[in-house]
Structures are given as structure tokens and as C-alpha cells.
Amino acid sequence: MLDLTLLPKDYRAKLREAERRILKAKSNGKDVIVIHHDDADGLSSAAITSETLRRLNVEHRLVCIEKLLDEIIEHIHSQENRLIIYCDIGSPHADEIAQVDNGKNDVIILDHHDPQVTEAENVLDLNLELFNFKGETDFSGATC
Template sequence: MLSFKEQLVEAARRLSSYEPKWVKIIFHDDADGVTAASITYKAIQHLGLEAELICLEKAFPEALELIQAGEGGLILYVDIGSAHAELIARLNEDRNLTLILDHHDAVPSPSHLVLNLNPELHGVSGETYASGATVCYAFSKALGIADPQLAVLAVIGSTEVPGEPKGLNEEAL
């Protein structure tokens, strides 16, 4: 089994060789989600792509169905979606490359096209050692993007995690 950071590097490699027809970034409606979306949007732009941004309070099945309905796209769920990886995979029907960059409770994805990139799946408490923003920042670094502005956004997003920064949250400092 790959470590979390190895999984990020592998996902970055897959994304870099993928040529999507369209890109959607789905994000949670709190400070962590907004900063995670900002980091991801900047990373996608760095790859020469543009993305549609969609803000959700919760991963409602009806919304997920509409989001996954297209074909040949790239869908990134940030700070949302990990607990719904099985549903997302079922709705995706192997049509789109879908990355879930999250730190909340997670279930593994049964699909090779839905990658659930979450420290929780590697035995690391996402509620203590990560935020959605710092997971997205770590992914941007795996893509080879070294932008100090993204680190600032990651630190802002990580303030939702109580206590002193630890783990990925500390790495963004």
C-alpha cells in the first residue's frame, strides 16, 4: 500500500497525463473548503486548464449525480466527498477522472478512476493533522507547484483545526 504522500505523487502523475474535456472543482462551503478550492484552482491553472467551481454545503446524492453525469472530465472534490467515495464511484461509471482531496472520515474508493486522497485512509487523523486546504497544498506540491501564496491559503484553511498545527497543517507553515 502506498503512503499518503506516495499516493499524492501517483495521483499527480495520472492527472498530468490526463487530457480532460472539462474540469469541475467541488468544494465545501466553509473557510477550509474555500481555501482548498482556491489552492486547487490555482494548481489547475498552472497545468493550463480552467475549471468550473461548485460550492456545496453537503454532498447531496442528487448533486453528486449531476456533477458526475458528464464524460471525459476531471472532477476534484476538495474538503468534501471522502465519506461518499463509493457513491461517487458508482455514479461516475468510469467516465471521468475524479480526485477527492479531503481530511474528513473516509471510505476507500472501489474505482481506479475515483481516487480518494485522504490521510484518514493511511491511519492519520485528518481531523487533527490535516485540513482540506493542507491536503490540497500537499497535492499541489506533488504536481511540482512551489507557490508561497498557496502555502498562505493552506495555513488559513488549517485554522479550522483546533490547537497547534501538526502534521500536514504544520508543513504548510
């Protein structure tokens, strides 16, 4: 079992916020979509996230993509009132995601790639690089 007290306090607060958003989506009957990268880390991240959601009885669907192109971001965020979870993809595009989404959806990003910081309150990036860890060596998308 992971000892969460080993993680930075600010990160633990973000984890609690992610949990709150997931449970809120469940209680409000929101669509939950998990967007994940098509490599081994992305597939592992999606599997872990999917199993976590399943254990919480949160209905969701998985969408596997190779690259997060502008057109894909626009399509994903064309609807509103959903929970969108990015696995092993998304951090380098966090600000663009926030701009396109414009507060229409709750967004959680689980990624280890170089993050692009966004101030959007609806976009929660759990990238540990934002907490002084190294995404190339300290963690992977699957461990976010």
C-alpha cells in the first residue's frame, strides 16, 4: 500500500480534489471519458484508471489516441457537463485544453510529460513535475 504521506502535501490536496470530482460526476450522472495515449504507459494508465473507476461504480468509456491534436481537443471538449480524464497525455496541452473547454467540463490530467501550467480552475493537472519530481525518471503516467 502506498504511503500517501510521502507525497507533497499540495499534491495530496489535488488527489483529494480529483476524488471529489470523480464522486461528484458519479452522483450527478455525468459522462466520464478517459482519454489515453496509445503506448504501454498510456494503456497501463488507462487500465489503472478504469479499474479505479469500476471499483467506485463510475460508468466510463475509454478513448485511445496517438497524439493530442488541436482537432481532437476541440472534438473532446465540444460537449459540456462531463468529466474528462487524460492519462499519459495532456500536460503539455493543459492551457490549450483549458481555453478550448472554457469551463464546460471538469478535467483531470494524469501525466508525466513536460507540463504546461494553466490557471483554469476546472483543469486539475496531477503531473508530479509540478511538485519538483522528474517525469523522465521519478514517475510515469501510470503512477500519477
